[in-house]
Amino acid sequence: MNEKDAKIAELEAQIAALKNAPPILVEAASREGRKLDLGCGLTPLDGHEGVDLFGDKAKHKVDLFKFPWPFESNSVEAINASHLLEHVPAREIEARDIVEGTSPEVAARFVGVDMLFAFMDECYRILKPDCWMQAIVPSGRSNRAFWDPTHRRFFMQETFLYFSADWRKANNLQHYNVRCNFGVEVIHSMPNEEGLRSAEVQAERFRTLWNVTVDWLAKLKKLPPI
Numbered sequence: 001m002n003e004k005d006a007k008i009a010e011l012e013a014q015i016a017a018l019k020n021a022p023p024i025l026v027e028a029a030s031r032e033g034r035k036l037d038l039g040c041g042l043t044p045l046d047g048h049e050g051v052d053l054f055g056d057k058a059k060h061k062v063d064l065f066k067f068p069w070p071f072e073s074n075s076v077e078a079i080n081a082s083h084l085l086e087h088v089p090a091r092e093i094e095a096r097d098i099v100e101g102t103s104p105e106v107a108a109r110f111v112g113v114d115m116l117f118a119f120m121d122e123c124y125r126i127l128k129p130d131c132w133m134q135a136i137v138p139s140g141r142s143n144r145a146f147w148d149p150t151h152r153r154f155f156m157q158e159t160f161l162y163f164s165a166d167w168r169k170a171n172n173l174q175h176y177n178v179r180c181n182f183g184v185e186v187i188h189s190m191p192n193e194e195g196l197r198s199a200e201v202q203a204e205r206f207r208t209l210w211n212v213t214v215d216w217l218a219k220l221k222k223l224p225p226i
Helices: 003-020 105-108 115-126 159-165 167-168 192-196 199-208
Strands: 034-038 049-052 076-082 125-136 182-188 215-222
Touching: 034 215, 076 115, 115 125, 115 159, 159 167, 159 182, 159 215
Parallel strands: 034 049, 034 076, 076 125
Antiparallel strands: 125 215, 182 215
């Protein structure tokens, strides 16, 4: 066997060995980024970093009613806010609500803005494009919305439309001091017995009666700014 044939034979043996060898598994880098559970309390949502001023399991000790928030713009893959928005103070932002050390230029964007609008603007700012925020609040047509004395906001299904720039424009509300632009989907939860009724009866009761809705479940997608 000449030298050329010997090299070919050696190469074929190496190829055969590779074919018979067990595969080498390489762990792919995770494409998932940061997910935040705002107002997580004692139980952050699985897979999310808790954000709360209280609660031992909150990774980020942040007062969400002071602005701006300490998260970079376009840095968050998903936001969860379960039974938090109804606690947002029902007033405009004052100087005392601005984080110490904030530049005058940034502070000026917040002072005088309705705090719920500022809250949603911050959610919009930190979310990555086309990512989602989930919000759960008590229905404003249920006792659940009013029995907690710390509730400051009351939501109807249509309330979430105010976070859509297209809807604000269609209703000549461009003067509202809010910047966010979310695509909005809202469904509702209801008492178990309501699910036993026909769709027609459910729709009529939903339209006319109290306490046939429990919570609003809103999904808000970050759309390009207008």
